[in-house]
Amino acid sequence: MTTASAETATDVLKVIVYSDDRIVREQIRLALGRRIASDLPEVVISEFATYDAAIKAMDNERFDAAVFDGEATPGGMGLAHQIKDEIPGAPPVVLLIARAADAWLATWSNADGVSPYPVDPIRLPDDVAQVVRDARAGRRGPLAAGDVVPGVSSRHDEGDRHDIPDFPGTKHGPSKLL
Numbered sequence: 001m002t003t004a005s006a007e008t009a010t011d012v013l014k015v016i017v018y019s020d021d022r023i024v025r026e027q028i029r030l031a032l033g034r035r036i037a038s039d040l041p042e043v044v045i046s047e048f049a050t051y052d053a054a055i056k057a058m059d060n061e062r063f064d065a066a067v068f069d070g071e072a073t074p075g076g077m078g079l080a081h082q083i084k085d086e087i088p089g090a091p092p093v094v095l096l097i098a099r100a101a102d103a104w105l106a107t108w109s110n111a112d113g114v115s116p117y118p119v120d121p122i123r124l125p126d127d128v129a130q131v132v133r134d135a136r137a138g139r140r141g142p143l144a145a146g147d148v149v150p151g152v153s154s155r156h157d158e159g160d161r162h163d164i165p166d167f168p169g170t171k172h173g174p175s176k177l178l
Contacts, residue, residue, distance in 0.1 A: 012044045013132065014062070016091065018054040018076055019069035024096070025049070027119040028067050036125035040132060051079055058083055063091040065132050067124070070097040070106065071117060077102075077109040084110035092131035094124070 015032060019025045025047045032043050046063070048054040051074045058066075066083075068076025076095055083090040092112035096119065097103070106114050112134070115127040 011041045013041045013064045015043055015045050015128065016054065016057060016063040016066045017045055017047045018066070018072065018079055020049055020072040021069065022049065024069050024119070028124065031119050031121040031124040032128065033125065037129040040129055054079060055082070058087055058090070062089070065128050066091045066093045067128060068093055068095050070095045070102060077105045080109035080111045092135045094127050094131055
């Protein structure tokens with residue numbers, strides 16, 4: 001007599017990943033691994049590089065969670081907003097955001113959680129596990145402005161001052177007028 005496995009093919013955690021950057025998708029996949037938490041089933045990831053392909057997949061298949069790159073073009077924030085408005089039973093969404101200033105966009109998108117970029121291999125699985133647990137317990141809801149506490153990380157290295165305006169005579173700009 002054989003016994004059925006505690007985990008069957010239907011007992012998996014289906015996660016959709018969207019980023020236009022294959023390296024980011026790979027980092028997400030590696031961070032999530034095979035299992036994000038001991039109390040949740042094994043993870044099965046579906047990756048998408050285009051906005052349209054991700055929408056089509058969510059129209060045709062049910063996912064337990066979504067991880068969207070907020071820095072993608074077109075953006076994961078817009079994708080989150082669209083699926084929350086248009087797809088009944090849309091999965092809980094975790095957005096990767098690079099700047100604390102993007103917190104208001106994460107709340108606008110109706111995301112259920114945020115995680116910092118670059119991908120944190122410890123925090124991302126925890127963030128995804130938490131939104132899944134919340135959704136399963138009926139505590140699901142979009143972020144509030146005060147909930148967003150992204151990391152201090154950025155896609156840019158520490159010396160990159162790309163987002164600081166050049167003000168003549170300051171430490172962030174030229175020391176003399178041109």
